[in-house]
Amino acid sequence: MARSDQEFRRYSAVDRAIAHLDHALNNIFCRQQSRRPYPADDQPEGITGAGARAAAAGMMRVNHAGEMAAQALYQGQSLTARDPELRRRLMQASEEESDHLNWCRRRLDELDAAPSRLDPFWYVGSLAIGIAAGIAGDRWNLGFLAETEHQVVRHLDDHLQRLPPEDARSRAIVEQMRQDELGHAELAESLGAARLPGPIRRLMQITSKIMTTTAERI
Numbered sequence: 001m002a003r004s005d006q007e008f009r010r011y012s013a014v015d016r017a018i019a020h021l022d023h024a025l026n027n028i029f030c031r032q033q034s035r036r037p038y039p040a041d042d043q044p045e046g047i048t049g050a051g052a053r054a055a056a057a058g059m060m061r062v063n064h065a066g067e068m069a070a071q072a073l074y075q076g077q078s079l080t081a082r083d084p085e086l087r088r089r090l091m092q093a094s095e096e097e098s099d100h101l102n103w104c105r106r107r108l109d110e111l112d113a114a115p116s117r118l119d120p121f122w123y124v125g126s127l128a129i130g131i132a133a134g135i136a137g138d139r140w141n142l143g144f145l146a147e148t149e150h151q152v153v154r155h156l157d158d159h160l161q162r163l164p165p166e167d168a169r170s171r172a173i174v175e176q177m178r179q180d181e182l183g184h185a186e187l188a189e190s191l192g193a194a195r196l197p198g199p200i201r202r203l204m205q206i207t208s209k210i211m212t213t214t215a216e217r218i
Contacts, residue, residue, distance in 0.1 A: 036099050038106060039172040045110070046166035056167045057113035058216040059159050063174065064104035065116040065215035066152065069126035070097040076130020077145065082138050086191065090145075093184050100180065103173045110169065116215040142193035147201055149185035151208055153178055 047053050074094035081087045108115060116122070133144040156178040163170050196204075 035095060038103060039176040040103075040107065040169035043168040043172050046168055047111075047164060048166075052164040052166065053111055053113075055162075056164055056170050057108060057111040059163060060104050060107045060111065060170055060173075061113060061116055062212045062215045063156075063159065063177070064101065064108060065119060065122050065211060066155070067097055067101040067104055067177075068115075068119045069122045069211065070094075070148075070152075071101060072123040072126035073130040073133075073145075073148065076127045076132075077134045077141050078130075080131050080134025081141055086138055086141070089187065089191070093187070096180050096184070100177050103177070107170055107173055117218055118214065122211060122215070139192055139194040140196075142188040142191050143196050146185045146188035146193040147196050147204060149181045149188070151205060152181045153185065155208070155212065156181065 047056060071094060074090050074097060078087045078090040078094070081090060105115060134141045136144075156174050159174050160171065160178070163174070
């Protein structure tokens with residue numbers, strides 16, 4: 001049986017750099033098609049008050065910024081991961097994060113709200129952090145991933161408590177995101193993630209707090 005051209009394709013460093021640049025630009029500036037159905041499709045639009053809409057929009061703006069950062073983080077980690085299987089798993093998780101990014105953007109559109117104007121900054125900063133995590137070695141790379149996702153799960157739990165009770169559409173999105181993020185953390189742990197030192201975990205919490213507080217307003 002003849003093999004396709006794709007099976008014989010060997011990508012050079014320049015090819016990979018162009019592909020990653022294209023991926024980054026698409027995430028920052030373009031709206032892409034989600035692979036999975038929109039979780040809010042079968043939920044009614046229950047928000048009517050301006051205050052509730054503003055509150056929901058602020059939280060979904062934070063979630064969108066977080067998913068922008070997650071895309072860059074996974075991209076950076078996959079660039080410097082040693083193990084080819086780990087790179088594959090990271091890219092698979094990145095595809096799920098891309099769904100989250102698109103869902104949050106769609107919900108912001110429904111709420112007549114815009115994403116954070118600092119999204120390019122979140123992307124570049126997280127890409128650098130992901131590259132550094134990968135350089136440290138695969139176990140530390142996985143440890144950083146697991147800790148990041150556990151912090152994201154706690155953040156989403158807080159949003160589920162704070163979302164307006166009538167906002168079933170945002171809630172459906174956040175609940176699906178929480179399920180995926182927890183799965184990513186458990187996957188990293190199953191692959192041998194190292195537990196990060198306490199000072200690093202606290203620094204990550206402080207950095208996350210700065211991002212979420214800023215993204216909600218800008």
